[in-house]
Amino acid sequence: MPKTPPASHRRVAAQTDPLGAPPGGGRRTALVTGATSGIGAAFVEQLAVAGHDLVLVARDAPRLEAAAARLRADYGVGVEVLPADLSDPEATQRVAERAGSRSDPVDVLVNNAGFGLASGLLDSDPAEEDRMLDVLVRAVLVVTKPAAEAMRERGRGAIITVSSVAGFVPLGTYSSAKAWATTFMESLAVELAGTGVSATAVCPGYVRTEFHARASIATAHQPWPVWMTPTLVARQGLRGAARGRAVVVPSVLYRSLVAVVGVTPRRLLARAAAARRPERR
Numbered sequence: 001m002p003k004t005p006p007a008s009h010r011r012v013a014a015q016t017d018p019l020g021a022p023p024g025g026g027r028r029t030a031l032v033t034g035a036t037s038g039i040g041a042a043f044v045e046q047l048a049v050a051g052h053d054l055v056l057v058a059r060d061a062p063r064l065e066a067a068a069a070r071l072r073a074d075y076g077v078g079v080e081v082l083p084a085d086l087s088d089p090e091a092t093q094r095v096a097e098r099a100g101s102r103s104d105p106v107d108v109l110v111n112n113a114g115f116g117l118a119s120g121l122l123d124s125d126p127a128e129e130d131r132m133l134d135v136l137v138r139a140v141l142v143v144t145k146p147a148a149e150a151m152r153e154r155g156r157g158a159i160i161t162v163s164s165v166a167g168f169v170p171l172g173t174y175s176s177a178k179a180w181a182t183t184f185m186e187s188l189a190v191e192l193a194g195t196g197v198s199a200t201a202v203c204p205g206y207v208r209t210e211f212h213a214r215a216s217i218a219t220a221h222q223p224w225p226v227w228m229t230p231t232l233v234a235r236q237g238l239r240g241a242a243r244g245r246a247v248v249v250p251s252v253l254y255r256s257l258v259a260v261v262g263v264t265p266r267r268l269l270a271r272a273a274a275a276r277r278p279e280r281r
């Protein structure tokens, strides 16, 4: 028997539901990449509380199945698993086809899967750089296009890409890829204006997830105020999408930082970046 989420959770989920109740009371489906951990798992949780059926994408099939079984049991929603490595063009194509399906439509797409690299371009492994570009850029483009086309036909939908505040500053190839992701969502929002479909880039700072450990990025020196939870990121991302925002920066601290960055000359930003040791957010 699915458990009923507490009223406070249901209220927040309703406020942050990017689409609101469907016309005629039908089901809605959300496809989330990188759904098994961190920010993606937080998006999945909140979309399930709001009553969305789910398509979960990540590489680790047993972990996907375990998440799906828990979500079905806890929330009574339909859950499909789609194991795929988004650095593999064939697997990405399968995800793109599911995202653009006309017979079993996806109403909300969350491009979230991603990872960082610990070293700068001059010291990194070129194969890893390729893989990162494929996951953070190519897969986002390839999956978003058919989803956006199908949503435009239905006059309804929401596309969210998890970018980063790193995209606002010159901090290596990860930050360059995230700058692309943010501009991509802003451009798509312009193209989709008036269609009933939203496009939103969510740009968090440091979030407590598996991200840093996976990339062997040291974080012990980061003070606690810079950290936020995956739940906050997902909640603010969904609320921003519901309000039709093209760019969402979760937390007052990071919004202030981005405002300062916006008025700082680029050569000063480059100097500040050079003073930092290479690390990724």
Ligand SMILES: NC(=O)c1ccc[n+]([C@@H]2O[C@H](COP(=O)([O-])OP(=O)(O)OC[C@H]3O[C@@H](n4cnc5c(N)ncnc54)[C@H](OP(=O)(O)O)[C@@H]3O)[C@@H](O)[C@H]2O)c1
Pocket: 033, 034, 035, 036, 037, 038, 039, 040, 057, 058, 059, 060, 061, 063, 084, 085, 086, 087, 112, 113, 114, 115, 116, 135, 162, 163, 164, 165, 203, 204, 205, 206, 207, 208, 209, 210, 211, 212, 214, 281
């Ligand atoms: N944590 C932060 O401080 C932070 C800050 C700003 C932005 N972000 C962004 O937030 C997003 C989510 O990261 P997170 O912090 O939640 O990290 P995380 O806890 O490491 O989760 C990453 C998720 O992506 C999946 N994934 C990784 N590589 C994949 C691939 N090649 N194909 C398909 N799925 C893949 C992982 O599952 P599998 O390993 O099973 O594939 C996992 O579900 C990323 O885009 C990241 O750049 C993170």
